[in-house]
Amino acid sequence: xIPLGDSAVEHAAKCITDNDSEWxxxxxxxxxxxxxxxxxxxxxxxxxxxxxxxGGSAAGVMAYRGIQxxxxxxxxxxxxxxxxxxxVDVSVHRDRSTxxxxxxxxxxxxxxxxxxxxxxxxxxxxxxRITVISDQxxxxxWAEATSQKFPVGTEVKVSYNPTKPEQCVLEPGRWGGxxxxxxxxxxxxxxxxxVLKAIWSTKPVATGLHPETRAQRMLQGLEFRERILSWxxxxxxxxxxxxxxxLSLIGGAIIAGLVVGLLFGLVPALVFFSGRGPIFIGQxxxxxxxxxxxxxxxxxxxxxxxxxxxxxxxxxxIHLAVGSSVRxxxxxxxxxxxxxxxxxxxxxxxxxxxxxxxxxxxxxxxxNGKSYIILETECASSAIRAxxxxxxxxxxxxxxxxxxxxxxxx
Numbered sequence: 001x002i003p004l005g006d007s008a009v010e011h012a013a014k015c016i017t018d019n020d021s022e023w024x025x026x027x028x029x030x031x032x033x034x035x036x037x038x039x040x041x042x043x044x045x046x047x048x049x050x051x052x053x054x055g056g057s058a059a060g061v062m063a064y065r066g067i068q069x070x071x072x073x074x075x076x077x078x079x080x081x082x083x084x085x086x087x088v089d090v091s092v093h094r095d096r097s098t099x100x101x102x103x104x105x106x107x108x109x110x111x112x113x114x115x116x117x118x119x120x121x122x123x124x125x126x127x128x129r130i131t132v133i134s135d136q137x138x139x140x141x142w143a144e145a146t147s148q149k150f151p152v153g154t155e156v157k158v159s160y161n162p163t164k165p166e167q168c169v170l171e172p173g174r175w176g177g178x179x180x181x182x183x184x185x186x187x188x189x190x191x192x193x194x195v196l197k198a199i200w201s202t203k204p205v206a207t208g209l210h211p212e213t214r215a216q217r218m219l220q221g222l223e224f225r226e227r228i229l230s231w232x233x234x235x236x237x238x239x240x241x242x243x244x245x246x247l248s249l250i251g252g253a254i255i256a257g258l259v260v261g262l263l264f265g266l267v268p269a270l271v272f273f274s275g276r277g278p279i280f281i282g283q284x285x286x287x288x289x290x291x292x293x294x295x296x297x298x299x300x301x302x303x304x305x306x307x308x309x310x311x312x313x314x315x316x317x318i319h320l321a322v323g324s325s326v327r328x329x330x331x332x333x334x335x336x337x338x339x340x341x342x343x344x345x346x347x348x349x350x351x352x353x354x355x356x357x358x359x360x361x362x363x364x365x366x367x368n369g370k371s372y373i374i375l376e377t378e379c380a381s382s383a384i385r386a387x388x389x390x391x392x393x394x395x396x397x398x399x400x401x402x403x404x405x406x407x408x409x410x
Contacts, residue, residue, distance in 0.1 A: 046200075049192035052188045052191065056190075059184040060185035060189055070173055076161055077160065078159050080155060084126075088111070089113040090110055115128050120160065129169050187286060216228055219375075224377045236310075240309075244301065244305075253300060266288075316330055320367070331402050334367055335405065338363075338406070339392055341379075342384060358378050361384075
């Protein structure tokens with residue numbers, strides 16, 4: 001599992017070597033600096049982000065004007081009016097895809113067709129708005145319910161702009177569809193700037209890591225997520241992992257939400273609710289994306305919290321910190337250390353064309369029945385046995401001077 005707080009180049013440089021020395025320093029000469037993302041790709045992403053941002057800004061302007069007009073409508077004069085038309089309007093959208101199964105498939109969306117008339121200064125004025133911005137979802141049920149609420153011939157109270165009588169509504173003060181515009185503005189207005197900041201604030205970096213930086217994460221030929229500040233079993237072992245940055249947390253959650261929302265929001269809406277119109281489909285997508293973003297943010301935070309382990313033999317105690325939770329325990333409280341590594345899998349037919357899978361491998365410490373991650377690395381399926389052997393060696397270096405039990409797990 002790759003921590004988002006770390007540099008992407010660090011993970012690209014991960015490798016498992018057969019070096020059994022205690023520390024593995026990278027002595028390769030520095031490579032010429034180059035951007036993480038090519039300039040052409042950055043420009044393409046920037047153009048797409050700007051288009052989304054413009055769309056979000058336009059939705060924000062429409063929402064602001066709608067809210068402003070809704071507030072103003074509360075002060076407008078009213079006059080008696082009469083419903084002259086009430087029904088359900090149907091819009092038919094024909095799919096002109098080249099796919100034979102989808103060709104000429106019809107998608108229907110529905111809206112309430114309400115028209116009313118009233119007199120101002122001896123002139124007859126016609127109107128059709130219920131609220132300042134229509135809140136119809138494109139569903140047939142909503143359209144029928146609205147048309148039944150305003151049957152033909154019903155006397156209604158109409159609020160109108162005295163300077164422009166044709167600017168009128170039946171329900172003053174209501175935002176109507178402004179809420180949906182605000183969601184669009186928030187999603188497509190805030191997300192693109194985060195992406196632009198992320199891709200353009202990336203400075204040129206060397207393809208190779210600084211020897212000292214990588215050496216802090218290397219032990220027995222394995223590169224860990226934790227920085228190994230001190231490794232002297234029997235004296236002092238000090239391990240530390242940084243938490244994910246707030247920008248990475250928010251950006252990762254939004255990206256995950258928008259992508260996963262396509263699967264759990266947009267696709268089901270297109271398959272099962274295509275007849276309810278594009279607005280309803282868009283709401284399903286945004287709702288699913290928001291839920292997935294919240295779940296993704298919680299998962300990223302839990303999996304990438306700050307961790308610190310300090311084993312001090314001089315006082316026979318262990319300092320354990322996970323996020324804001326801090327514990328100090330004695331060696332006698334430790335029940336066991338174990339290695340958690342997935343079972344090796346036999347290569348399946350045609351697996352050579354598939355990208356290699358990465359698995360998390362950990363050394364855990366069990367204290368009073370609760371497990372804590374001490375060291376965590378990542379390995380490919382083909383290297384599971386080698387990683388298990390090296391993790392077992394590292395764990396035994398701790399269990400022997402601590403006089404605790406060691407166990408292997410899959």
